[in-house]
Amino acid sequence: MIPVTQQFKDAIYSPSRKTAAKVIFDILDVDSHTDATASVTSESSFSKKSQIFNQVREMSGKLATLEHNYWKLDGSFSLPPKPEETGFEVGWWSDALCGPDGRFGNYVEPLSFLSFGSFVSFFDDLPMDEFPQSVTVNFTKDHSSIGITITFDPMTNEYAEEFTIDVYDSSNALIHSETVAGNTLTKYILEQNLSNFRKVVITITKWGTGYRRARITEVDFGIITEYTGNELINLNVLEELDPISNTVTSNELKFTVDNQDKAFNILNPNGIYPFLQRRQKVMPYMGVEKANGLTEYVKMGVYYLNEWKSNEGTLTASFTARDIMDVLAQDDFAGNTYTSKTLYYIAEEILTAAGITDYSIDIALQSIVVTGSIAKMKYRESLQFVVIAGTAVIYSDRVNGKVIIEQLSSVALEETIDFDNVYNPPEIKLDTLVNTIYIDSGSTIYTYVDPQKPVGEQTLSVSIKNTLITNSTLANTVATWILTEYKKRFLYEINWRMNPALEVGNIVTVEDEFGENKTVRITKQEFEYAGYLSGKTNGKGGGA
Amino acid sequence: MAWDTPKTDWDKLDYYNHGDINRVENNTNYLADYIATFDERPGITGIKIDWANTDIPFSGDLNKLEANIRVLRDTFTGDPAGWIELKTNWISLDKFDYVDANRLETDLVLLKQMAENVSAALLNCGNFYCGEGTEL
Numbered sequence: 267m268i269p270v271t272q273q274f275k276d277a278i279y280s281p282s283r284k285t286a287a288k289v290i291f292d293i294l295d296v297d298s299h300t301d302a303t304a305s306v307t308s309e310s311s312f313s314k315k316s317q318i319f320n321q322v323r324e325m326s327g328k329l330a331t332l333e334h335n336y337w338k339l340d341g342s343f344s345l346p347p348k349p350e351e352t353g354f355e356v357g358w359w360s361d362a363l364c365g366p367d368g369r370f371g372n373y374v375e376p377l378s379f380l381s382f383g384s385f386v387s388f389f390d391d392l393p394m395d396e397f398p399q400s401v402t403v404n405f406t407k408d409h410s411s412i413g414i415t416i417t418f419d420p421m422t423n424e425y426a427e428e429f430t431i432d433v434y435d436s437s438n439a440l441i442h443s444e445t446v447a448g449n450t451l452t453k454y455i456l457e458q459n460l461s462n463f464r465k466v467v468i469t470i471t472k473w474g475t476g477y478r479r480a481r482i483t484e485v486d487f488g489i490i491t492e493y494t495g496n497e498l499i500n501l502n503v504l505e506e507l508d509p510i511s512n513t514v515t516s517n518e519l520k521f522t523v524d525n526q527d528k529a530f531n532i533l534n535p536n537g538i539y540p541f542l543q544r545r546q547k548v549m550p551y552m553g554v555e556k557a558n559g560l561t562e563y564v565k566m567g568v569y570y571l572n573e574w575k576s577n578e579g580t581l582t583a584s585f586t587a588r589d590i591m592d593v594l595a596q597d598d599f600a601g602n603t604y605t606s607k608t609l610y611y612i613a614e615e616i617l618t619a620a621g622i623t624d625y626s627i628d629i630a631l632q633s634i635v636v637t638g639s640i641a642k643m644k645y646r647e648s649l650q651f652v653v654i655a656g657t658a659v660i661y662s663d664r665v666n667g668k669v670i671i672e673q674l675s676s677v678a679l680e681e682t683i684d685f686d687n688v689y690n691p692p693e694i695k696l697d698t699l700v701n702t703i704y705i706d707s708g709s710t711i712y713t714y715v716d717p718q719k720p721v722g723e724q725t726l727s728v729s730i731k732n733t734l735i736t737n738s739t740l741a742n743t744v745a746t747w748i749l750t751e752y753k754k755r756f757l758y759e760i761n762w763r764m765n766p767a768l769e770v771g772n773i774v775t776v777e778d779e780f781g782e783n784k785t786v787r788i789t790k791q792e793f794e795y796a797g798y799l800s801g802k803t804n805g806k807g808g809g810a
Numbered sequence: 811m812a813w814d815t816p817k818t819d820w821d822k823l824d825y826y827n828h829g830d831i832n833r834v835e836n837n838t839n840y841l842a843d844y845i846a847t848f849d850e851r852p853g854i855t856g857i858k859i860d861w862a863n864t865d866i867p868f869s870g871d872l873n874k875l876e877a878n879i880r881v882l883r884d885t886f887t888g889d890p891a892g893w894i895e896l897k898t899n900w901i902s903l904d905k906f907d908y909v910d911a912n913r914l915e916t917d918l919v920l921l922k923q924m925a926e927n928v929s930a931a932l933l934n935c936g937n938f939y940c941g942e943g944t945e946l
Contacts, residue, residue, distance in 0.1 A: 312866060327903055331866050332828040339908035340822040345869045347902040354902065363864055477863055 267679055268564050268664055268767045273556040278765050279687060284555040285799035287494070287501045288563065289521050291585075292321075292547040293538060294488030295411040302487075305402045308361035310479060311349045315358040318401070321547075323417045323453075323484045326354040333363060334477035336422075357483040360399040366476040368427060371398045399480040400469040408436060408462040412541040413455060415486040416468060420452040426480065428472035431456055434465040450474070455489050459536065488541065493523045499582055501795040503550055503566045507661055507770035509674060509787055509806065510751045511653045512730070514646055514660055516592035519550055519569040522577075522584045530576045530583035539576070546571040548587045552766035552795060564766040566793070568667025589662040590669060594620055594646040601642040604734075609634045609656045612734070613649065613671055620645040625669040631656045638707070638734040655734040657747040664769060678773040678785045681765075683803070688762040691779050695759075697806070700752040702727040703745035707736045714745030728752070756808030758786050764793055764801040776805070784808045811859075813840050813922065816915035820908040828861040830911070831875070835859045837918045838878045841925060845885055848929050852885050854878040869900040875914065876900075882921050886928070890920035 270278075277283055299319040306315050312329075327344035330337040337343050347354035364370045414433075418425040427449050433442040441463060444456050466487075470480045499522040506515045525531070529538045548571055553563035569587035576583045599616055609631040617625050634656055640648045649671070653660045658673045685691070701719040704727055705712040712735070715725075728748065735741050758776055768774065768788060776786045786807030793801045814833045839857045846852075856874050861867075876896040883889070883896075894913045900906075 310866065312868075327905075330826070330906060332826075332831070332861060332863050334827060334863050335825040337826040337906075338822075339820055339824050339826055339906075339911055341905050341907035343907075344903040344905050345872065345900060346866055348868050348870070351902055361864075 267681070267769060267772050270564060270767045271556070271562060273558065274554060274562045274564075274767065277554040277556045277562075278763075278767070281686070283763075285795065286553045286555065286561045286563070287498060287795040287799070288551045288553075289493045289498060289501060289523075290549045290551070291491045291493065292486070292488065292549075293412055293491060293541055294486050294546060295409045295541075296543050296545050298405065298409045298411065298487040301405045301407060301409070302403050302485075303405075304358070305404070306358060306360070307397060307399050310359035310361045312346050312356060313359040313361075313481075314356050315401070317355060317357050318482050318485050319403075320355075321484065321486070322355045323420075323486075325356055325419065325421055325483055328421045329356065331479070333479060336475075336478065355483075358401060358481060360470075360480040362397070362399055362479070364473045364476060364478055364480070368473040368476050368478070370471055370473070370480065398469050398471045400467055401482060401485070403466040403468075403485065405464050408464060409487060410459075410461045410463070410541065411488040412459060412538055413457045413489045414460070414466065415456070415484075415488065415490055416454045416482060417484040417486075418452045418454070419481050419483060423452055424478065424481070425449060425452045425454070425474050426470040426472065427474045429468060429470045432467040432469070433460055433463045434467075435462055436464040438465065453490075457489060459541070460487075488546075493521070497524045498522075499524060499796070501550055501552075501793075503552075503791075503793040505567075505770045505791045505793075507659060507789055509659065509771070509789065510748050511650055511659050514591065514650045514653075516588040516590075516595065517567060517569070517662065518589075519548060519567070519587045520585070521548075521550065522582045524581070525576060525583040526581045528576075528581075530574070531578075532576060542571065542574055544571055545593070548585070552793060552799060554766075554799075565664050566766060567662065567664045590622070590667050591646060591660070591662055594622070594649065594669075595644050597645060598642055599640065599645045599648040601640050601648075603639040605637050606635055607637075608632050609636060609652050609734070612636070612640070613652045613656075616640075616645060616648050616652065617669060622669055624666065626663075626671070628656070628658055628672040630673050631658065631671065634740070636734045636736065636740065638736045640733060651732050651734050654730065654732050655740065655744060657744060659771065661771070674771055674787075676773070678775065679768075681768065681772070682775040682777060682783075683760055683762060684777040688760055688777075689800075690761055692776055693759040694778065695757045697752070697755040697757050699726050699755070700728050700749065701725065703748050704729040705735050705741045705745060706731040707741070708733040710736070712738055712741035712745070714742060714749065716749055751806075754787070754806045754808055756784060756786070756806065758803075758805045758807060760803045760805075762801070762803065764791070764799050764803070766793065766799070768803075773807075774805075776807070782808075811836060811840050811843065813837060816919050818912055818916045818919060820911040820915075822908050824908060824911075826906070826911060828863050828865060831861045831867065831871075832859050834875055834914050834918065835861070837915075837922075838875070838882065841882050841918065841921055844922075844925050844929075845882070848932055849885060852881045854881050869902050869904065872900040872904075872906065873898050879914065879917055879921070883917070886921075886924055890924045892920055893917060 302319045304315045329346040330343040431444040502520040504518045548569045550566040551563040573586040701716040703714045784807045786805035788805045790804035
C-alpha cells in the first residue's frame, strides 16, 4: 500500500468525496539523455554535471553553501555530499558566483579594451566568475524534440533570470536561438519544434539572486506537460499481479486529453504529433481533496507510451502506455546454463542484460541455489522462470517504475472494503480445485500431491515447466507454494469507489453479505477516472 | 587574534554565512591560545579563518569544528553550567539549523568564561595568601 496521510484515508472513504487525477507526460526525445555529454565553463567541487541528463528533476535536498544569505537556518538546508560521494542528486553547480546584481560577466566592457589590442589576454586575466556561465551539450547523432525544458533549482525556488539557448545542427549552424529575460520560473520550457540538432548551448548571464552559483538540476530535450482538470477527459489504470506468477503481465494506462487546439493532429505542422515516440514516459496520479481543501495525490506508476491517436470527431487525443514489464517482453534473453548459482544472481544477470538498472530483488533469492538452464526467450519469460523457482512475483513499482522481484507478504492490511464503498455486494465465485502439481524440469517430472487429498478424489492437476527447478527439494517447495495459493479458492470481484493507495498484492478484508468478511489478496485493479473515481477490484481469498 | 563577539541568539529566519564560520573558528583558536597562557595548548586541528562565500562546508568540516570545541572542553574537568553536548557525527545531507549554530557559539562562550575563571584562580609564584590555614 502506498503511504498516505490519515487525512487522505479519511477523505477517500468519506461518504462525500472529491477525487482528482492528473497525468504528467514527458514528450521528450527518448534517446537524447543517454546520448548527451556536457561541458561547462566552471564546476563546483561537489557538482555532477552528468546528472543533468539523468531525468531526476529534484536535488537530494536544499544543499547548504556559503553563498551570501542562502543557507537559512530553518532546518530545511542539508550539508552537501562530498565530491567523492555517489548516490546523491546535485546536478550542475558552477564554481563561479554571480555579482551582487546576479550578473555573470557584467563587469566587462569589451569595446573599451579592444583599442589596447590585447582583448584575448585581457579575458585570460579575468577571474572566472566574470564570465557568463554556460553548459554545452553535445550529441553523437541528430535529435528532434518539441522543445527544451530546463529545471534550475525548484527546491530553493532559484532560477536563472536571463539566459540564452542556442541550438545547432551537425554542421554547427545555428538553427534556433532563444534569448530569455525576466524569467521567474524554476522550470523553464522552451516550446519550439527543433529538428535534427546536435548541440545545445545554455548560457546564463544573470541569476535571480545575487552572489549565487549558477545551477541546473536537469535539462530535458522536449517538454513535460501536465494534464489535469478539464484537459483530462478520462484516465484508466489497469494493474494485475498473479500471486503464483503463472502469468506475468504489464500494467496498462489509457488516457484521453482535450485536443481542441489540435496539437495532436497528424497534419498540424506546429503540433506535438511528430514528436511523439514510443517509450516516452507517462506518470498518472489519482488523488482526493482532504478536509483542509488540498488535494493529495498518489502516483499510479511509471508507464511508457505505446499507442496514440487523434480523435478528430471529438477533438480529443487518446494514448495507451504500459509499464516496464511490457518493455521486457519486447526483446530476447540469449539464454544461459547455470551451475550452483543463486536465483538472485540469475535475476540480476537477466535484468542487466535487458539494460534495466533500477531494480530490487528479494534477498531471499540469495539463499536459493539452482543448477539449470534458461533457453533463448523474452526477458520477461526468463524472469518468470526465476520468480516461480523463487516462489516470488515480479512487477513494476508505483513510485519510480523500478522492477521489483519479491516474495509476497502474507500479512493483511488493516483495510476493509466495506458496504459503504461498494456499488453492489462483492461477486464471489469458487475457483477450480487443484490437488496435484506437476513440475517439468525438462528432464524430470516432479509430482506433488496434496497430503490432504481425500482418498479416491479425482486428480485435478496443474503443470508447469521450469528448467531451473531441477531438484526434488526445490520442486517440493514450489509445488507447496502453488498449491497453497490454489487453495485460496474464493474469487472476488468488487465494483466500488476505489482507493488509489491500495496496490495489487495487498491483502485486505472484504465485507460480504454473510458476515464472513474474508481476507483477500488483490490480484487486479481497474481504476476509472472520468471526473470522478470508480473501478473494479479482483482478488483471491479464503480457505480450502 | 582577538575574541570575536559570538552570536548566541540564532533564529530559524537567520542565514549562515562565511563570516559566521570564521567567527567560530577564530574563537576556537583564541581560546586555545588563551588556555596556553596557563596550561598546555589544547590540540585543536585544521583551524581555517578564511572561509569565503565561494567555499562549501562539508560534513567533515562541521565535525572538525565541533571536535575542536570538544578538545577545548576536555582541558577542564566537568562541563560548564549550560553546556550543550556537541555533535561530531555529521554526514552528508544532515540538516544544520539555528539550534546547531547556537550550540557552537554558546559552548564557546561558556568555555571562555570557564577559562577566565581558571586563569583568575591560579596561584602565581610570589603571591602571598593568608587567612585560610591555622598557622603561618
